[in-house]
Amino acid sequence: MNSYGTGGGPTVEWAVVDSVIGPLLLAATGAGLVNVSFHAHPAVRAAVLDRLRTRFGTEPVEAPGSARLMEPVREFAAYFAGGRRDFDLALDWSLTSGFHREVLRELASGVPYGTVVGYGELAARVGRPEGAQAVGAAMGANPLPVVVPCHRVVESGGGLGGFGGGLETKRQLLALEGVLPQPLF
Numbered sequence: 001m002n003s004y005g006t007g008g009g010p011t012v013e014w015a016v017v018d019s020v021i022g023p024l025l026l027a028a029t030g031a032g033l034v035n036v037s038f039h040a041h042p043a044v045r046a047a048v049l050d051r052l053r054t055r056f057g058t059e060p061v062e063a064p065g066s067a068r069l070m071e072p073v074r075e076f077a078a079y080f081a082g083g084r085r086d087f088d089l090a091l092d093w094s095l096t097s098g099f100h101r102e103v104l105r106e107l108a109s110g111v112p113y114g115t116v117v118g119y120g121e122l123a124a125r126v127g128r129p130e131g132a133q134a135v136g137a138a139m140g141a142n143p144l145p146v147v148v149p150c151h152r153v154v155e156s157g158g159g160l161g162g163f164g165g166g167l168e169t170k171r172q173l174l175a176l177e178g179v180l181p182q183p184l185f
Contacts, residue, residue, distance in 0.1 A: 017076060021172050024076065032091045033144065085113035091148075099126075113149075
């Protein structure tokens, strides 16, 4: 498929994949994976596709077997099966900018699998030690959760903090990485 869609913007291809935390919508452009959305049931899927349509000015194309999505789908499956700790994907950062992008890039490169970081510590790492709340906003706006591991950001007192995918999803991801015990049932 060419790199530009019918509206003149870049082609955005998407697919819904099953995972141990529920269905995920993965979307990619020619530059790389651009969006990961949790709980990709019909209403959520429609809202995500509407945001992508508005942002890129083109109709997202459902393409579950596309070359753009093949590697992300494979890496997500390996991650959830416990066979992958890091993602090695091209990322399209166009859905984030400024301070949010800076924080998310630091998170992606500086908080490895099986570890956590506090909101305040992450703020200090990007030169804004007073910016814990701003880091929280960046986590909430993360267009690439799991790959850019916002689930690894916790409160300084040990609380889980918030999570766009829901606290149960955050608990499941941290348990998968060995940070929290597996749920009993």
